[in-house]
Amino acid sequence: MKARDDMTRDNAAIARTLNEALPYLRRYDDAVVVIKLGGHAMGSDEGMASFARDVVLMRTVGINPVIVHGGGPQINTMLDRLGVPSTFVRGKRVTDPETMRVVEMVLAGEVNARIVQAINTAGGRAVGLTGKDSDMIVCTQDDPELGLVGTPATVDPRLLQALFRDEMIPVIAPIGTGEDDETFNINGDTAAGAVAGALGADRLLLLTDVAGVKDASGAVVTELTADQVRAMTADGTISGGMIPKTQTALDALRTGARAVVILDGRVPNAVLLELFTPEGAGSIVRG
Numbered sequence: 001m002k003a004r005d006d007m008t009r010d011n012a013a014i015a016r017t018l019n020e021a022l023p024y025l026r027r028y029d030d031a032v033v034v035i036k037l038g039g040h041a042m043g044s045d046e047g048m049a050s051f052a053r054d055v056v057l058m059r060t061v062g063i064n065p066v067i068v069h070g071g072g073p074q075i076n077t078m079l080d081r082l083g084v085p086s087t088f089v090r091g092k093r094v095t096d097p098e099t100m101r102v103v104e105m106v107l108a109g110e111v112n113a114r115i116v117q118a119i120n121t122a123g124g125r126a127v128g129l130t131g132k133d134s135d136m137i138v139c140t141q142d143d144p145e146l147g148l149v150g151t152p153a154t155v156d157p158r159l160l161q162a163l164f165r166d167e168m169i170p171v172i173a174p175i176g177t178g179e180d181d182e183t184f185n186i187n188g189d190t191a192a193g194a195v196a197g198a199l200g201a202d203r204l205l206l207l208t209d210v211a212g213v214k215d216a217s218g219a220v221v222t223e224l225t226a227d228q229v230r231a232m233t234a235d236g237t238i239s240g241g242m243i244p245k246t247q248t249a250l251d252a253l254r255t256g257a258r259a260v261v262i263l264d265g266r267v268p269n270a271v272l273l274e275l276f277t278p279e280g281a282g283s284i285v286r287g
Helices: 002-027 045-060 072-082 097-121 158-165 188-199 226-234 242-255 270-276
Strands: 032-037 064-069 126-130 137-141 150-155 169-173 175-178 183-185 203-208 223-225 259-264 283-286
Touching (some): 032 188, 045 097, 045 270, 064 097, 064 188, 072 097, 097 169, 097 175, 097 183, 150 175, 158 188, 203 242, 226 283, 242 259, 259 270
Parallel strands (some): 064 169, 203 259, 223 283
Antiparallel strands (some): 137 150, 175 183, 259 283
């Protein structure tokens, strides 16, 4: 009897969860959600498999997910393994042609393939891309001293929209092309923000290793406006590594995304908690 009672309570909890999620399932039907998956947020194979199942569920209920990934730790490991020396300017690695070859090999090969395989194993239909495919992301050089580091100048969303029509899940490595056919390394957050803006995404989810944007007391701020982000940056409340993430949020909002969420990608099912629960997860920034 006890086991049956426990099962009844579990089933009731599942039913309540589905009932609470229903309005959100309807709200996001046919929405575009861009997810930036950072190198640290990828975690273990088990964590990757869980993330892949979440993405497949999103596609199953009618959302059009787009994954833009990083891979900084994996690039560092490969550079060290191959003995490729690194030069730094103001704390940032210079991407010379030899380094760029390693970056492209790791991002477009190892990391991208791992994510695609995980999603396909979970029952989805993922396809691996870079920003060079179909000249999707055309870049300008960010800083000549940093070498082949690019800033997106234009993003052509037509390839991604065609994949949506075929219910495919695009997985994009942040590598772009230049006007003279150069290959550029793009910051993953920046690439995700540019893609989200070009698609007019309903949400850009920046998965990172912190809980969200924190106020002066250290508490996570769950909702912010663009003006509040600018004010908190000006007074130093937003500082360090959070500045480029919030700047990505502002740029994405300015170019067409509806909202940006900064959340902890290490939390199990973080994406589903953000999209399908009243409380959400992390910090949401709106214009």
